Amino acid sequence: MRKFGILVVVFLTAATILPAKKLTGYEIMKTALNKGGWKTMSASVEMILTNASGKMRRRIIQMYTRKRTENESDMLMRFVYPADVKGTGFLLIERENADDLRYLYLPALRRIKRIASSGKGGNFMSSDFTYYDIGKPKLDDWKYKLLGTETVGGKACYKIECLPASEKIKEETGYGKIIRWIRKDIFLTVKSVYYDKGLAKWKILTVPDYSQIGGVWFQTDMVLRDIQNNHTSEMIFSDIKINNIIPSKFFTKRFLQRGVK
């Protein structure tokens, strides 16, 4: 798995599942990615992109997402800010055995345009997050090794090395290795370091803020910094609601264009 996606990652409280025996890397990740947390979620997302010279792009998006199957999720996003793209909608349908479907609705043209898939390693809305990063985490894409225990921000964390389970995953994601720090008590990733295919340090994820919503822990502020290109993407979540009823029609092209009408 990779990053957890959108906020994503979750777990039940430690108490429910923690076995007494020593956990393996795989077990820790499995717990961390435990699917039980939520089926649907909506939130307001502020995305701040900062380039090497400190210039920023800021966007605010209303987001709806659902887990459709074990390894697939759908996502509908509508731009609220800035004004010149307000009303723009983006629909992402993850497909396990085919390219994802990505549609953009442009109000200026009143048309939906399909965006050809740039692969899972493609950048999500030209941020440092990739589609893979924000998609539904897939436990078996990676092989895990527990490296030990370290403290991050004063909290004890498992340090886990994730290596791509196959060449294909490596090619697709662009990651040759990921090191994650997962809080022992709540099984939430609070830091990750991503390495490129040549195993050079590439991106660092930090999680300045997280909170428990409806019994599920969410990373509510994620900062992903590309140290090779000196570019930073921050996603701040607010107004998170889980397991609210989001109708299936939300995740259709028709709804993308029509909106709430």
Added chain:
Amino acid sequence: MKKFTDWVVSNPLTTIIFIVILTLFFGYSIKNIKVDPDITSSLPKHIPAKKLYDKMNKIFPSRDFVLIAYETDSLFTPETLQDIFNITRHIEQIPSVYSVMSPTNIKVIKGSEEGIEVKEILSQPPKTTADVEKYRFTLFHSDLPTENIISKDNRMAGIMVFLKNNIKPEDAAKEILDYVNGNKFNGKIYVTGKPVLTLYLGRGMARDMGILFPLVLILIIVILWLSFKNLRGVLLPLSVVLISVTWTIGIMALTGTPISHSTNMLPILLASIAVADGIHILNHYHGEAKNYPNSKELIRNVMYELNGPVIITSVTTAAGFLALNTSQIGSVGDLGIFTSIGVIAAMFFSLSFIPASLALMKIPRKLRVSNKTGLLTKAVNVYADFLIKHYRLMFGIIILIILFSIAGFPKIVLENNTINNFPEDHPGRIAYEEINKKFGGTTFLSVMFEGDSANYIKQPKVLREMDKLETFLKSRKNVGSALSLADYIKRINKVLHAENPAYNVVPADTVEETGTDWVLENGKWVEKEIKFKVPGEQVISQYLQLYEMSGKPDDLANLVDYDYQNARITAFIDDESSETLTRLDQETRDYIKKYLRETKVELTGTSELFLAINNLVVEGQFLSIIVSLILVSIITSILFKSIKLGLYNTIPLFFAMIFNFGYMGWVGIDLNIVTMLTSSIAIGVGVDYAVHYIYRHRLELKQGDQKTAVKNTLRIAGVPIIINAVTVGLGFMILTFSTFLGVRHMGLLIAIAMFTSCFGAIAILPVFFLNLNPKILKIKNGEK
């Protein structure tokens, strides 16, 4: 001065130890010396062109690029494309590389019935001929800027490598060169671009340093041996040379002054100059040896007599070099300052180290005086007789030479491009010329569009003017290609409208569109075609968003800044000559003035830097000649206690200058950042001959008329003047073995200037005095 000499002669060991310790210190400092071969980095920061250039480099992430060309008879074959694909992939991985644009990775914006696709043209190399054909079609039918990636004759593929701004471009160039040279490819590879030329410049400089400096030392050793035929005669002046060069480079290292294309010549210049005083002193020491009982007495008296001349000649020389500081070009000023320091240091060692050393030695039993002098003296006598007899004829000849030289002035070409500095068979020049002949070009002109707030660039009126100007630039001779954000907007507009060429434009201020909308009809939602109007700016914003959705964060970073406040057009130029750059600059400025209404733009880029250097060269040339003449006149006026006499000293210099520029014009040597150094150096060094001549002439005039004075002066002062001119001139001639044409020319020009200012002293001055018989030459009572 006497006190100084006395102290040195009485404390020789202290003097020597003091100098040696300091020399070790400076020598050790040299390890920190920086090297900066880039000619444009010596532009002063406050020059508008440089300011703009620096500003642009803050806004856009990549400034320098390297162009790799792959030449083959069969470009569109799976094998070749595989090669190019591999090279592109490899170069992309180099950390100092910002981005790569090649025929195998260029991003194509493609449309389909229902959408748009932005992706690299190849995800893997084509395997079959059919794949290749498909690829080829896409490459040429997607509105791509192929001018710099496919050559005009379709025999070369170009890989444009954009470098990051925070690295040393020449290091990246080295990494790229090492890679392409270290691997076997089916085609022939050429590599060029400013970073590559800067790298070659640096290598040539290192080679020059490694070869020319030893050469000049060998030359000095030979001359010293011929002159003195003993070890001390060789070692003492040679030590002065080595110590003063060590100090000077050490001080450069300590002050953080880099070895540049100008200061690279310093050791050779300094060596040629620094040896002269030592020769004088030892000559005199040998000549007077008989008259003194021991070495200490001997050297003391020799120095009493020579302190003055050594100081005068050194100070005038230093003044000439200091005048180079009137140039605003940093590296030229550096050369001026540090050579001055070196000359004064050499003076100091000649006045201390040499007497101190000699004080410790015994007078050699056998002192030989070069018998060459005898021959030379005879020749000079013959010449003197001729001159006195035919001085009117000589006067005529001189006037003719001057007129002929002046006629050459208009032919002087001002040219500062880096490439002309390389010999024609240099691999760097061959690659440069080959690539610039076949591709869009490697010199660039940037037009910056500056907005007052974010999103300024997204306005249709701004993009339209950008597009207009870009189209204009592309229509100019020598502009091979151009890139701007407007190209992307036009392409997206076209792709989203079914590749309809009518949409290959920047959207209007208000766009009329057809789209669909959902309407409630009889209780059912149906999709209906509708017509509507929408602001062009919104359309453009959403096009950009569409592009961003499939792109990387920095995809457009070289065209527009992150918040769409500033953008640039980059036009590639296939010729670096001042003529072309001046013309393009003028045409572009005229066009902007006439046709751009909405936008504020500024010109920058390497082309503007070269032009700025040109202007500084002209300006600096003028000023440095005047300042060096003034400085030298002041010094000689003080020396002769007469402004008029002081000015007489400049007569041979004027002649040397006029001849110098005439020669440049007639022979076709460009005036540039290197050859501009010639005049001031020649003035500073060449004035010595006039000083020697006039000094002696006045002494001789006490005893006879002008004719006798001329004859005697030529006999006594003429020979040392000629020997000195030949020695120093030969030293400078070493520069003609340089890798670089500019340095070769400069070496030749200064050597010629040595000979012409020598000629000025021993021909023009006598002819002038014989013709005019100026009274001021007479030494008044009371004058020493």
